[in-house]
Every structure is written in structure tokens, then in C-alpha cells.
Amino acid sequence: MxxxxxxxxxxxxxxxxxxxxxxxxxSPIANVSGRKTTSLNGAWHIIVDPLESGLNAKYFxxxxxxxxxxxxxxxxxxxxxxxxxxxxxxxxxxxxxxxxPVWYEKTFSYAKREHTRVFxxxxxxxxxxxxxLNGEALGEHEGGFTPFDFEVTKLLRDGENFIVVEASNxxxxxxxxxxxxxxxxxxxxxxxxxxxxxPETFIHDYWVQLAKGSHDQIDGWVQVDGDRRPQQRxxxxxxxxxxxxxxxxxxxxxxxxHLPAKLQLWSPxxxxxxxxxxxxxxDAFHDSxxxxxxxxxxxxxxxxxxxxxxxxxxxxxxxxxxxxxxYSADDAQTLLxxxxxxxxxxxxxxxxxxxxxxxxxxxxxxxxxxxxxxxYWDIAWDSPATLANAQLQLKDMIARDHNRAxxxxxxxxxxxxxxxxxxxxxxxxxxxxxxxxxxxxxTSAMNSAEDDGPDRHIFRDPLGEFLDVLGLNEYYGWxxxxxxxxxxxxxxxxxxxxxxxxxxxxxxxYGRHGDAATRWTEEYQANxxxxxxxxxSKIPHLAGLSPWVLMDFRSPRxxxxxxxxxxxxxGLFSNAGQRKQAFFVLQxxxxxxxxxxxxxx
Ligand code: GCU
Numbered sequence: 001m002x003x004x005x006x007x008x009x010x011x012x013x014x015x016x017x018x019x020x021x022x023x024x025x026x027s028p029i030a031n032v033s034g035r036k037t038t039s040l041n042g043a044w045h046i047i048v049d050p051l052e053s054g055l056n057a058k059y060f061x062x063x064x065x066x067x068x069x070x071x072x073x074x075x076x077x078x079x080x081x082x083x084x085x086x087x088x089x090x091x092x093x094x095x096x097x098x099x100x101p102v103w104y105e106k107t108f109s110y111a112k113r114e115h116t117r118v119f120x121x122x123x124x125x126x127x128x129x130x131x132x133l134n135g136e137a138l139g140e141h142e143g144g145f146t147p148f149d150f151e152v153t154k155l156l157r158d159g160e161n162f163i164v165v166e167a168s169n170x171x172x173x174x175x176x177x178x179x180x181x182x183x184x185x186x187x188x189x190x191x192x193x194x195x196x197x198x199p200e201t202f203i204h205d206y207w208v209q210l211a212k213g214s215h216d217q218i219d220g221w222v223q224v225d226g227d228r229r230p231q232q233r234x235x236x237x238x239x240x241x242x243x244x245x246x247x248x249x250x251x252x253x254x255x256x257x258h259l260p261a262k263l264q265l266w267s268p269x270x271x272x273x274x275x276x277x278x279x280x281x282x283d284a285f286h287d288s289x290x291x292x293x294x295x296x297x298x299x300x301x302x303x304x305x306x307x308x309x310x311x312x313x314x315x316x317x318x319x320x321x322x323x324x325x326x327y328s329a330d331d332a333q334t335l336l337x338x339x340x341x342x343x344x345x346x347x348x349x350x351x352x353x354x355x356x357x358x359x360x361x362x363x364x365x366x367x368x369x370x371x372x373x374x375x376y377w378d379i380a381w382d383s384p385a386t387l388a389n390a391q392l393q394l395k396d397m398i399a400r401d402h403n404r405a406x407x408x409x410x411x412x413x414x415x416x417x418x419x420x421x422x423x424x425x426x427x428x429x430x431x432x433x434x435x436x437x438x439x440x441x442x443t444s445a446m447n448s449a450e451d452d453g454p455d456r457h458i459f460r461d462p463l464g465e466f467l468d469v470l471g472l473n474e475y476y477g478w479x480x481x482x483x484x485x486x487x488x489x490x491x492x493x494x495x496x497x498x499x500x501x502x503x504x505x506x507x508x509x510y511g512r513h514g515d516a517a518t519r520w521t522e523e524y525q526a527n528x529x530x531x532x533x534x535x536x537s538k539i540p541h542l543a544g545l546s547p548w549v550l551m552d553f554r555s556p557r558x559x560x561x562x563x564x565x566x567x568x569x570x571g572l573f574s575n576a577g578q579r580k581q582a583f584f585v586l587q588x589x590x591x592x593x594x595x596x597x598x599x600x601x
Contacts, residue, residue: 031285032196035198037121037194037195040106042084045076046079046080046082046103047105055166059074079105084106085327087126087190087325088186105162105164110195112158115282116199117151118152118196119149119195120133120194121148121196124145124191126167126186127175130165131150135162146353147191168187169186174386175386176393177377178376178377178378181377183351184554186324190325199281199282202283203285204225205222205399208289209403210261213293217258221256222257234248234278237279240275267366271405274289288363289405292304293439299496303408310346312370312546312547313342313586314547315339316350321575321577333361338577345366346369350372351414352372353401359404360404371397376413378417394412395432395436397410410440411445412430412444418463441469446472447474447503449461455490456489457474460495467497473502473503474501476504477528478504487531490538492540499539501544504547505548506528507568509569509574525581554568
């Protein structure tokens with residue numbers, strides 16, 4: 001009996017120790033920028049709380065002493081502030097390397113209105129957050145790069161309110177990403193915080209895209225939320241194309257439609273966006289949507305039925321010039337403007353979903369997008385909670401951007417080890433992605449090419465079977481051999497699928513010069529790009545490139561004094577926005593390539 005009791009106690013302990021698998025909340029409200037919102041951005045009071053004493057002390061109550069003898073050991077109003085959005089690491093020097101909980105508080109006034117529902121929306125909080133309004137818990141969220149929201153209609157007061165957020169960027173081996181990354185662990189409320197106002201019955205989400213494989217049929221649905229969601233008439237209007245349709249929602253509040261459409265197709269050369277008006281009952285808003293198809297045929301990627309070569313570059317969500325986590329429309333304009341200047345028609349947004357400003361700008365600028373969840377290097381492949389976490393991040397990445405024409409690739413992972421539990425994990429994610437979005441291509445970046453004789457490499461990662469497009473990272477001339485050795489390498493694949501060289505590159509400190517054999521000089525990096533570009537052009541199945549990386553970015557793995565100073569220096573731009581010699585090598589390669597491309601429609 002005693003033994004049974006011990007087993008029971010031990011099991012109970014394990015259960016409390018394991019992080020609870022998140023009950024995936026409904027996908028976040030779509031098209032926030034098209035709705036009636038009140039911004040909670042700006043200065044928030046903060047308390048840095050490395051031992052998480054704030055939880056027991058109940059900081060979320062934002063209490064003041066009742067009388068002169070009452071003991072309260074915190075005071076948000078008297079505490080320092082951080083700007084939201086923005087990581088804490090680059091706002092306060094003492095927080096540059098900080099990993100742990102920080103409590104945020106903001107007091108705001110609000111005028112309640114009849115028949116109006118209110119939600120508090122977070123563009124992202126890295127990495128885990130607990131949210132409270134007026135001292136009441138709203139919920140928790142895990143995942144540092146996807147939006148989430150909570151309804152606050154009943155908890156909001158007419159007049160003064162206060163919101164408290166505990167944000168923690170504490171790394172864990174069962175998180176997504178895990179303990180080890182080659183980017184800075186920027187913590188905090190890193191994107192917008194908004195109050196969203198909706199009618200009592202409102203449009204939560206919608207899908208308005210071309211039907212898979214069709215250039216002249218729109219497949220769509222509208223999801224209505226609210227007690228009266230059944231039997232709601234919804235309408236979708238694209239007046240410029242002479243399209244107006246309506247449908248009635250079913251018992252779950254969903255209405256589907258399928259209709260003929262004569263549209264100008266979206267492409268890098270003609271990033272045509274249509275104004276789409278979506279309405280139902282008292283709810284109505286506009287979205288700008290492009291229409292295109294993306295498919296594969298053997299080793300080709302077809303945009304609108306025509307082969308396209310992806311002239312790309314990889315980039316982190318690193319704020320140009322100012323540093324830290326990028327979040328603004330200006331940050332996006334600078335970064336994607338540099339990609340355009342490079343001659344790109346494609347960007348790999350590494351290694352996590354970037355902010356919505358970037359995706360919407362890519363729609364307008366005509367840049368094709370590879371969007372990725374941070375299943376990066378090694379994670380806890382055998383943990384159900386880790387899988388549920390990755391599935392939620394994938395679902396919310398797709399939910400936010402599934403109407404964006406620029407997004408053509410959902411990437412499941414980067415450089416993960418070839419082993420059975422990883423394959424099972426990623427195969428599940430591939431099945432999820434296809435179920436959530438049958439129109440886009442599924443990919444992953446892998447560094448698992450195997451030696452196949454002297455200077456020969458073959459790609460036969462079993463994960464390739466479950467992908468539409470294969471991403472291959474290889475670092476000849478930097479981590480392997482000399483740049484000149486890249487010329488002799490032969491790369492083949494067992495899959496008749498498009499292959500993107502999703503990373504190659506090497507480091508250089510801007511302004512450091514010497515001969516091409518001297519590491520860390522601009523000449524070395526430029527020479528590496530010359531030899532790499534010679535080689536990759538010969539790869540059969542090659543459908544695109546996204547060399548590593550647009551701009552130098554902070555990384556705790558790169559301490560080399562006077563050269564790295566905690567920056568990864570593989571950028572074609574320095575973090576101060578200066579162009580290195582390799583920038584011009586790649587720019588010339590893309591311009592020459594573009595000059596010989598068949599014109600796309
Ligand atoms: C890897 C990885 C990147 C990393 C790069 C590097 O391929 O995917 O995240 O920054 O190599 O070593 O610079």
C-alpha cells in the first residue's frame with residue numbers, strides 16, 4: 001500500500017512539474033489594422049523580477065497601502081518605465097543580457113459603449129506571458145512571435161483601468177525555440193498592444209484567396225463570432241473587379257463561398273492588391289488582398305503557372321540602425337527596401353514569424369515571403385507539450401497571414417537533427433500546415449546533406465518526403481573548407497522537388513580590409529560569395545537562394561572582441577546600415593540573372 005502511495009505522490013509531483021500543454025485559444029482576431037482599435041502603446045511601468053517574487057506578492061493587483069502601517073513592497077506608479085512596443089534589452093543597459101520575468105503595468109481610461117465587445121490584443125510578447133486586467137487573470141500565452149488576444153468586455157470599467165503583464169524570456173529546453181539559438185533573446189512586449197472594439201456579433205476571421213490551382217475562381221469563407229453567429233448574412237465585395245457575393249453562416253458561424261473572378265494576378269513585377277470589403281450585420285472592414293497561385297512542378301516553383309527563380313536574402317527581425325527587435329512600419333521599410341536594392345524578389349524571414357508590418361509591406365512591394373516557426377536546432381522532440389506549443393505557433397502564424405499574397409512558403413524548422421522523433425514531430429507539423437492551408441508550399445531549412453564521395457553531397461533527409469520545397473543550408477568557405485573549395489562541390493538531391501539554398505555566407509566586419517584569404521575582411525566575404533554563387537548556379541533542381549544574411553544581428557554566441565562584439569557579422573549590411581563589398585557581388589549576380597529571365601506575366 002505504502003509503495004502505491006509513493007508512486008501516486010511521485011506521479012502527482014511529475015504532473016505539477018510538467019508545463020501544462022496550452023489549451024490552444026481560438027486563433028487571434030484577424031486584420032486588426034482594419035478594425036476600430038485604441039492603442040495601449042507607450043510608456044509602461046515595470047518591475048524587474050528575477051526571482052519571480054511578484055507572483056506570490058500579487059503584483060497584478062497593483063495595490064496601494066491601505067493605511068500608514070500597511071506593508072506593500074512594490075509600487076508600479078513609482079517604478080521606472082519601458083516603451084511598448086520594444087524589447088527591454090536595448091532600452092536599458094542593465095537588461096541587455098537579462099533573462100527572466102519583468103512585470104509591466106499601464107493605467108488607462110476607457111469609455112464603455114453599449115452593444116460593444118472589447119478585446120485586448122498583443123502583437124507578440126517574448127517569450128511567455130501572464131495577462132491581468134483590473135487585478136483579474138485573463139490568461140497566459142507561450143510563443144514569442146505570434147499574436148494573441150483576450151476578451152475584456154466584462155472586466156473593463158467605465159473610467160480608469162489598469163493592465164498588468166508578466167513577461168518572461170526565460171529559455172527552457174522544452175520551449176520553442178529551445179535553450180540554444182544564434183540570435184538575441186530580446187524579451188518583453190515586443191509588438192503593439194491594442195484594444196479592439198467589435199459589435200456583439202462580429203467577423204473573427206476570413207479567407208479570401210484564389211482556389212488552389214485556379215486563376216479565375218475565388219474560394220473563401222468568413223467566420224463570425226458571437227451568440228447570434230448562426231444564420232448571419234455575410235458579404236464580400238471587390239468592387240474594382242465587379243465582384244459582390246453573400247452567404248449565410250451555418251450553426252458554427254461559418255459561411256463559405258466560391259465564385260468566378262477576373263483579376264489581375266499578384267506578382268513581384270505587378271504586386272496588384274484589391275480593396276476587399278467584408279461585412280456582416282453591424283461589422284464591416286476593408287482588407288488589401290492580392291490574388292496569385294503558387295505551385296511546384298518537378299524542380300520548378302510556379303507563380304501564376306509560370307516558373308520563377310527566387311532571388312532572395314535571409315533576414316532576422318533586427319531593427320536597422322537602432323538595434324533591438326524590429327516592429328515598426330519604418331523598420332520594415334528599411335529592411336525590405338534594402339532587399340529590393342539588392343535585386344531580390346524573395347525574402348526568408350528567419351527564424352520565427354516577423355511582425356505584420358513586414359508581411360503587409362512585402363504584399364505592397366512585391367516580395368515573395370518564406371515565413372518560419374522557431375523549431376530551431378535541437379528541441380524536446382518527445383514532449384507532447386512542446387509539440388502542442390509548436391502546433392499553436394504554426395496555427396497562429398498561418399491564421400494571421402493566410403490572406404497575404406506575398407507569403408508562399410510556410411517553414412516548419414531550421415537545421416534540426418536527422419532522427420526518428422524529429423521526423424515524427426515535423427511530419428505532424430507538415431500535416432497541420434496542409435490542413436490549415438492547402439494553397440501554400442511547405443518547406444524547412446536543413447543542413448543534412450550527406451557526403452557522396454569527394455566533393456560530392458547528396459540531399460536525402462527523410463523530412464524531404466513531407467515537404468513541397470527543400471531548403472538546404474551549406475557553409476562552404478566559412479565553416480567548411482576555403483571559398484575556392486566551393487567551386488568543386490557537386491550538390492544533388494534524391495527528391496524531384498524544388499531546392500532553395502536557404503543559407504550560405506561568411507562573416508566580415510564592415511571597413512575591415514585585407515587580402516581575400518584573411519578572415520573577417522570584406523574581401524574574404526566578397527570572395528566567398530563569388531565562389532558560392534559560381535557553385536550554386538550549377539545545382540540541378542535549384543529554384544532559389546536566400547543567402548545568410550541581409551544585416552549583422554546581435555547574438556550571444558558571437559563575442560570576438562573588436563570584430564563580433566556579440567554580433568553575427570555575416571550581414572551584407574553592417575548593423576549601422578553600411579554596405580559591405582559582398583552586397584555588390586550578390587546585387588550584380590541578381591541583376592545579371594534578372595536581365596536573362598523570361599518576362600513574367
Ligand atoms: C546556421 C543557422 C543560423 C546561424 C548561421 C550562422 O545555419 O541557421 O541561424 O545564424 O548558421 O552560423 O551564422
